[in-house]
Structures are given as structure tokens and as C-alpha cells.
Amino acid sequence: MAHWLYKSEPGVWSWDAQVAAGAAGTYWDGVRNHLANAHMKAMAVGDRGFFYHSNEGKAVVGIVEVAAAWAPDPADPKGTFGAVTLRAVEPLPRPVGLVEIKADLRLTEMVLVKNSRLSVQPVTDDEWRLICDLGGLAP
DNA sequence: GCCAACGTTGGC
DNA sequence: GCCAACGTTGGC
Numbered sequence: 469m470a471h472w473l474y475k476s477e478p479g480v481w482s483w484d485a486q487v488a489a490g491a492a493g494t495y496w497d498g499v500r501n502h503l504a505n506a507h508m509k510a511m512a513v514g515d516r517g518f519f520y521h522s523n524e525g526k527a528v529v530g531i532v533e534v535a536a537a538w539a540p541d542p543a544d545p546k547g548t549f550g551a552v553t554l555r556a557v558e559p560l561p562r563p564v565g566l567v568e569i570k571a572d573l574r575l576t577e578m579v580l581v582k583n584s585r586l587s588v589q590p591v592t593d594d595e596w597r598l599i600c601d602l603g604g605l606a607p
Numbered sequence: 608g609c610c611a612a613c614g615t616t617g618g619c
Numbered sequence: 620g621c622c623a624a625c626g627t628t629g630g631c
Binding site: 475477522523526566584585587 | 627628629630
């Protein structure tokens with residue numbers, strides 16, 4: 469099963485808001501980047517991902533999973549862009565900061581480090597295990 | 608608040 | 620179809 473990372477500015481949509489949305493989850497709309505869109509199209513229900521706070525916090529704070537597969541965004545007249553539905557699974561006992569990720573020589577190839585602007589990113593199995601470990605979770 | 612990196616737009 | 624200009628993102 470593939471792993472992913474979703475960025476969100478906590479001032480706009482925070483981890484707490486995601487948790488409050490409950491098991492039904494929320495439609496991750498607003499993505500207008502083709503690569504991010506393609507990643508969401510590739511997701512399967514049940515795929516897990518990291519929830520990352522950008523700008524403020526700058527840390528992986530929790531785990532989410534895909535509750536519903538990609539569907540076109542009604543707000544996009546062309547139907548090109550869409551999103552999956554995400555629900556919160558559990559918080560990281562210890563958030564893993566960007567500084568910590570950048571300092572770890574095993575994580576230098578992470579998309580978060582190499583292409584920090586991409587809002588939805590793939591995460592390798594190794595990266596997944598490492599960050600879960602750093603965050604105090606069993607992978 | 609600045610600026611680098613990236614994506615998109617539009618003129619040619 | 621190229622590429623310069625512009626807007627946006629996000630780290631610092």
C-alpha cells in the first residue's frame with residue numbers, strides 16, 4: 469500500500485480541524501497542481517499519509533487515510549482537477565519537524581526536502597517507517 | 608517581510 | 620512551441 473504526504477497551512481485547515489471532521493473525513497479540494505492531482509488519482513481507499521503543517525509548525529503532526537477515492541472537483545469547470553476524501557487516523561505522539569527531517573541523512577531524498585512546494589507528495593516505505601519511528605509510532 | 612523556486616500564462 | 624513575465628508558495 470502506497471504512502472503519501474499532504475501539506476496544509478494550519479491557519480487554513482489544521483490537524484485539529486481534520487480530527488474534528490471525524491470518520492466521514494473531508495474532501496481535500498482546492499488542489500490546482502497537475503502533479504498533486506495525479507498523485508491523488510493514483511491513491512487507493514485505505515492508503516495512509518502524513519498530515520504536514522506548512523508555514524506555521526512545519527512538522528508532520530498526524531496520520532490520515534484515504535476514505536474515498538479521487539473524484540472530480542465540482543468547482544473546476546473542466547473536471548480536470550479533483551481530490552480524494554481524507555480522514556484522521558491518529559496523531560503522532562511526537563511531531564516530526566522539518567528541521568529534524570532535513571537534518572536526517574536518510575531523508576535527504578524526500579520530496580518534502582527536494583520539492584517543498586508540491587502539496588501532495590509520495591512517500592517511500594523507508595521514509596514512512598523512519599518518520600513513524602521518529603514520531604513515536606509503530607509503522 | 609523577503610526572496611527563491613516553481614508553475615502557469617500569454618506574446619511572439 | 621518557446622520563453623519571458625508574472626503569481627503563488629513556503630522556508631527562512
